[in-house]
Amino acid sequence: MAKFVYDFAEGNKDLKDLLGGKGANLAEMTNLGLPVPAGFTITTEACQRYLAAGTHVDGLDAEIDEHLAALERSMGRRLGDPADPLLVSVRSGAKFSMPGMMETVLNVGLNDESVDGLSRQAGGNDRFAWDSYRRLIQMFGKTVCDVPGSEFEEALHAAKVAKGVKDDVQLDADDLKGLVGAYKKVFAKHTGHDFPQDPRQQLDLAIEAVFRSWNADRAVLYRRQERIPADLGTAVNVVAMVFGNLGPDSGTGVAFTRDPATGESGIYGDYLQNAQGEDVVAGIRNTLPLADLEKIDKKSYDELLAIMATLEGHYHDLCDIEFTIERGKLWMLQTRVGKRTAAAAFTIAAQLVDEGMIDLDEALTRVSGAQLAQLMFPRFDLSGDPTAITRGVGASPGAAYGKVVFSSAEAVAADGPVILVRRETNPDDLPGMIAAQGILTSRGGKTSHAAVVARGMGKTCVCGADEIEVGRDQFTVGGQVVRAGDVISIDGTTGRVYLGEVPVRPSEVVQYFEGDLDPALANEPLVAAVHLLMTHADSRAALKVRTNADTGADAARARRFGAHGIGLCRTEHMFLGDRRELVERLILAPNPAERNDALAALQPLQRADFLDIFREMNGLPVTVRLIDPPLHEFLPSLEELAVQVAVAKARGEENERDERMLSAVRRMHEQNPMLGLRGVRLGLVIPGLFAMQVRAIAEAAVALAAEGGHPKPEIMVPLVGAVQELETVRAEAERIIAEVVGDSGVEVLIGTMIEVPRAALTAGQIAEAAEFFSFGTNDLTQMAWGFSRDDVEGAFFWRYLELGIFGISPFESIDRDGVGRLVRIAAAEGRATRPGLKLGVCGEHGGDPESVHFFHEVGLDYVSCSPFRVPVARLEAGRAAVESTGSDHR
Ligand code: ADP
Numbered sequence: 031m032a033k034f035v036y037d038f039a040e041g042n043k044d045l046k047d048l049l050g051g052k053g054a055n056l057a058e059m060t061n062l063g064l065p066v067p068a069g070f071t072i073t074t075e076a077c078q079r080y081l082a083a084g085t086h087v088d089g090l091d092a093e094i095d096e097h098l099a100a101l102e103r104s105m106g107r108r109l110g111d112p113a114d115p116l117l118v119s120v121r122s123g124a125k126f127s128m129p130g131m132m133e134t135v136l137n138v139g140l141n142d143e144s145v146d147g148l149s150r151q152a153g154g155n156d157r158f159a160w161d162s163y164r165r166l167i168q169m170f171g172k173t174v175c176d177v178p179g180s181e182f183e184e185a186l187h188a189a190k191v192a193k194g195v196k197d198d199v200q201l202d203a204d205d206l207k208g209l210v211g212a213y214k215k216v217f218a219k220h221t222g223h224d225f226p227q228d229p230r231q232q233l234d235l236a237i238e239a240v241f242r243s244w245n246a247d248r249a250v251l252y253r254r255q256e257r258i259p260a261d262l263g264t265a266v267n268v269v270a271m272v273f274g275n276l277g278p279d280s281g282t283g284v285a286f287t288r289d290p291a292t293g294e295s296g297i298y299g300d301y302l303q304n305a306q307g308e309d310v311v312a313g314i315r316n317t318l319p320l321a322d323l324e325k326i327d328k329k330s331y332d333e334l335l336a337i338m339a340t341l342e343g344h345y346h347d348l349c350d351i352e353f354t355i356e357r358g359k360l361w362m363l364q365t366r367v368g369k370r371t372a373a374a375a376f377t378i379a380a381q382l383v384d385e386g387m388i389d390l391d392e393a394l395t396r397v398s399g400a401q402l403a404q405l406m407f408p409r410f411d412l413s414g415d416p417t418a419i420t421r422g423v424g425a426s427p428g429a430a431y432g433k434v435v436f437s438s439a440e441a442v443a444a445d446g447p448v449i450l451v452r453r454e455t456n457p458d459d460l461p462g463m464i465a466a467q468g469i470l471t472s473r474g475g476k477t478s479h480a481a482v483v484a485r486g487m488g489k490t491c492v493c494g495a496d497e498i499e500v501g502r503d504q505f506t507v508g509g510q511v512v513r514a515g516d517v518i519s520i521d522g523t524t525g526r527v528y529l530g531e532v533p534v535r536p537s538e539v540v541q542y543f544e545g546d547l548d549p550a551l552a553n554e555p556l557v558a559a560v561h562l563l564m565t566h567a568d569s570r571a572a573l574k575v576r577t578n579a580d581t582g583a584d585a586a587r588a589r590r591f592g593a594h595g596i597g598l599c600r601t602e603h604m605f606l607g608d609r610r611e612l613v614e615r616l617i618l619a620p621n622p623a624e625r626n627d628a629l630a631a632l633q634p635l636q637r638a639d640f641l642d643i644f645r646e647m648n649g650l651p652v653t654v655r656l657i658d659p660p661l662h663e664f665l666p667s668l669e670e671l672a673v674q675v676a677v678a679k680a681r682g683e684e685n686e687r688d689e690r691m692l693s694a695v696r697r698m699h700e701q702n703p704m705l706g707l708r709g710v711r712l713g714l715v716i717p718g719l720f721a722m723q724v725r726a727i728a729e730a731a732v733a734l735a736a737e738g739g740h741p742k743p744e745i746m747v748p749l750v751g752a753v754q755e756l757e758t759v760r761a762e763a764e765r766i767i768a769e770v771v772g773d774s775g776v777e778v779l780i781g782t783m784i785e786v787p788r789a790a791l792t793a794g795q796i797a798e799a800a801e802f803f804s805f806g807t808n809d810l811t812q813m814a815w816g817f818s819r820d821d822v823e824g825a826f827f828w829r830y831l832e833l834g835i836f837g838i839s840p841f842e843s844i845d846r847d848g849v850g851r852l853v854r855i856a857a858a859e860g861r862a863t864r865p866g867l868k869l870g871v872c873g874e875h876g877g878d879p880e881s882v883h884f885f886h887e888v889g890l891d892y893v894s895c896s897p898f899r900v901p902v903a904r905l906e907a908g909r910a911a912v913e914s915t916g917s918d919h920r
Pocket residue numbers: 067118119120121122129130131132133134136269270271272273274306307308352353354363364
């Protein structure tokens with residue numbers, strides 16, 4: 031039979047699947063000999079079974095009895111004993127941390143009798159005992175019985191007003207006793223029964239509530255946002271209570287072993303005297319910086335620093351921790367490898383390499399392409415010296431501006447960018463946080479809900495701007511009033527808040543890639559870290575990264591960003607602008623002579639385009655795709671023309687050109703243009719079109735070679751489904767190339783896109799006529815699923831995502847099982863025919879981190895993506911190589 035309950039001494043950090051992150055790490059700390067209160071963990075499997083059955087899990091109760099008895103023995107107290115009660119916390123903890131998403135109940139075991147026992151235990155500290163009891167009713171009411179939290183908060187507020195005080199610490203034992211009475215009334219009003227007095231019943235109900243919290247709306251939303259699987263379930267930790275609310279020699283705090291915003295090493299955290307855990311995170315009172323603890327309690331402070339060093343040495347990474355001090359005794363309540371900003375991720379990885387804690391391979395696993403992409407976002411340009419209206423804590427970097435809104439609902443409803451301004455956020459604000467450009471709060475530090483969630487989403491956040499008074503539809507700061515709808519700008523790095531829209535400038539990481547970094551920034555830890563990790567990624571990568579570029583300028587930029595050539599040069603863009611007229615002449619040509627005239631006029635223009643690009647990519651391969659889209663895309667729309675012609679007719683005017691155009695457009699109209707006359711089909715139907723392009727490519731290459739350059743042109747035929755199509759195009763192209771190239775030494779490869787499922791399935795035949803394949807994964811996805819790309823994303827993808835038919839759009843990240851299978855088949859069968867066949871990808875997927883890992887696994891030679899994604903793909907190519915060789919040597 032499955033084992034559902036583990037004592038902390040029985041677990042370890044690698045059992046996250048079963049014990050959740052919190053439970054596994056509590057076990058790890060216990061086994062490291064750190065001061066962790068005794069307790070046990072109920073497994074995620076028990077939760078899964080509970081949720082599946084909707085009730086009670088066989089065998090679980092007996093195991094809880096057994097472990098509770100052991101806990102009672104080791105503590106020398108019984109749960110809820112009226113004379114000398116053991117109290118416990120009941121804490122959720124899933125495999126992946128979901129900050130504030132699920133539930134925790136503290137002080138379980140208190141009732142009308144044991145509250146006196148607790149007071150006696152604490153040397154007659156009534157205030158403490160009643161404070162603990164009111165917290166239990168509040169948390170239990172909210173979490174277990176769905177009592178609206180606001181009613182408890184109102185009762186607390188009323189008690190403070192009645193007493194004329196600001197802080198809850200100023201309430202004395204009698205006030206709190208009164209408050210317990212008020213809380214009990216709230217509880218009974220909402221539940222229809224009294225607050226349960228039986229400690230064991232409290233425990234069981236709290237455990238089940240934690241199980242159920244896995245499926246609470248906000249947890250479901252968070253999982254979807256973070257792509258956490260829905261079926262993992264949460265573990266439940268039952269932990270002997272330690273008390274930070276026993277007086278000024280007690281307190282509770284959170285800390286990071288390094289700065290989670292910048293990665294700098296040092297002491298980072300918040301501490302609150304005479305408080306229980308969630309007070310710090312909730313930003314109820316303003317916290318002290320952790321460094322102040324040294325003055326308050328030097329012994330605990332020193333012990334805490336030593337433990338932080340032990341944890342870093344053990345986890346080889348930034349850790350965040352929760353601790354409580356009970357009358358001068360330090361207790362560790364949680365640790366985990368801490369979340370961090372993108373900048374901190376790079377900086378810390380490089381620091382840990384410097385410190386000899388991890389090697390470069392390991393460092394690559396600590397950063398991601400998504401984080402690099404974040405660092406490439408622009409930042410505020412402060413050269414206009416905007417004056418900040420206030421400053422808070424820079425909790426999640428970035429530069430964001432937008433209209434001020436004051437509620438989650440307004441943020442969701444608004445169009446255009448908004449900044450969500452709140453006193454503090456809570457999990458109910460999540461939809462608004464997702465919708466907003468940035469988040470500004472007046473309370474709470476780097477560990478507040480707003481800060482943690484924003485960092486996780488990569489969203490700009492400034493918190494704890496405590497000069498701000500937040501009202502319902504305006505906020506004031508230093509006499510200034512900012513109303514809903516006014517525009518503000520917030521800087522998540524410096525914490526500064528500006529009135530109006532501050533202009534933005536490119537990031538220093540982009541400047542570094544561009545090669546025009548301000549020399550003063552060259553030694554910035556972040557730039558140095560990016561340089562170190564990119565260099566290592568390139569040295570490890572098996573996949574090369576090329577770019578999609580249609581102009582010399584794009585090619586040049588991509589080359590600075592580290593592109594190894596062009597994987598897709600779209601020629602259709604060269605048919606636009608002032609060349610439209612030539613293209614129209616070509617399409618409308620009434621006879622071969624006029625068509626040839628139009629082609630002859632286009633040819634030198636194309637040659638110049640190609641020469642420009644070949645020059646920029648001198649020495650590197652350039653894949654030029656022959657014209658692909660349906661030709662009517664170059665003509666005016668049917669509706670537009672029909673109106674023009676009708677209007678002209680009505681006025682009795684002659685418009686011969688428009689009429690001719692209209693009848694051509696009518697003739698060329700297609701029901702499914704994406705499946706119609708396009709790609710290779712055009713080349714086979716319109717004489718001279720592909721020939722013109724092939725000649726332009728070959729001539730441009732010869733011209734560059736004549737200048738002493740090294741062109742490496744590759745001609746790519748789109749939309750091929752059968753080898754015969756390719757053979758036909760190839761025969762003509764080879765003839766032209768031979769004629770143009772002569773003995774110039776220029777070599778031109780001819781290959782094809784694999785984007786029609788039939789091509790993937792007959793790749794063994796197609797490889798006979800192709801020197802390379804490039805997977806056009808956009809069309810391949812479209813045709814494999816039968817999804818019209820331009821229509822489906824808006825029409826029904828939301829529903830497919832909701833139903834979990836896929837976790838992410840297959841246009842964003844490659845569908846490994848279906849489309850990916852076609853890629854695998856084509857790669858294997860193509861190479862079986864032609865060993866050494868060059869294989870690449872030129873769809874959007876080439877720049878998607880997940881997909882890059884897949885293409886590495888399949889053994890492709892390169893991916894091609896837009897210039898800006900090139901660094902991201904380089905990093906991911908290196909990471910994929912490291913991951914597939916399974917580096918675990920630290
Ligand atoms: P979360 O996952 O939201 O951080 P936790 O389970 O960590 O929730 O608990 C919420 C707060 O209660 C934390 O600050 C934690 O330190 C505190 N806490 C939890 N268990 C105990 C305990 N046994 N004694 C004292 N404080 C506790």
